[in-house]
Amino acid sequence: ETTTGGNALKFYASVRLDIRRIGSIKKGDEVIGNETRVKVVKNKVSPPFKTAEFDILFGEGISRHGEIIDMGVAQRIVEKSGAWYAYNGEKIGQGRDNAREFLRENAELAYEIENKVRESLGVAQLAPQAQMPAASADEAADGVVPAPAAKGKKSDQKVDGALAA
Known part of the structure; x- marks a missing residue:
């Protein structure tokens, strides 16, 4: 496999991923997504050569x-x-x-x-689910609980006020 852009791109990149479509997800005759395989080719921050397979649905995501x-x-x-x-x-x-x-x-x-x-x-x-605070529809579907609002310093509030003006 060759990577375009010369050797510098390969050398300086911290993480390189090989992303491949391995199949289509169909509903009837209509293609609604792709089966995807991702292989870590290079990783300077954690162990390389891991693979993951998942579905990507169009208009929805993973x-x-x-x-x-x-x-x-x-x-x-x-x-x-x-x-x-x-x-x-x-x-x-x-x-x-x-x-x-x-x-x-x-x-x-x-x-x-x-x-x-x-x-x-x-x-x-x-x-x-019963104890989750009210969240947007996307966050509720993902089970992500929004972080509580941070209580900043007065200087932060002044900056926020200046940005709002």
């Missing part, structure tokens, strides 16, 4: 529900037998696309599976 399914299967939280996906003995869909849509429609189940995956990986769990 499919969170698809990742929940993939990681759930990898951690043996979601059972996969043939084309069927099941959680706690309950079938959630035939085929990955149907399972992804099922989780999109059943946010509480997706939240439960994601927290079990996070627990098995030793990653901090999401805040309980």
Whole structure:
């Protein structure tokens, strides 16, 4: 594989990623996204040569529900037998696309599976949905809790006031 731009670009870059489309995601005949593989070619800040595969849905971004399914299967939280996906003995869909849509429609189940995956990986769990403060629709869908407003110094408030004027 050759990189355009000469040797300086390869040398001075801290991180280089090889991003490839490995497939299309279709709904009927219409293509609604891409299956993507990213390989770290060079990384000066952490170990290189890692790979990641995920779905990118047009107009939506990286499919969170698809990742929940993939990681759930990898951690043996979601059972996969043939084309069927099941959680706690309950079938959630035939085929990955149907399972992804099922989780999109059943946010509480997706939240439960994601927290079990996070627990098995030793990653901090999401805040309980009932206790989450009001957020924008995007933040609520991602489970991201907005940071509380910082109480700045008076000098910061003067700067903010000057910028507003």
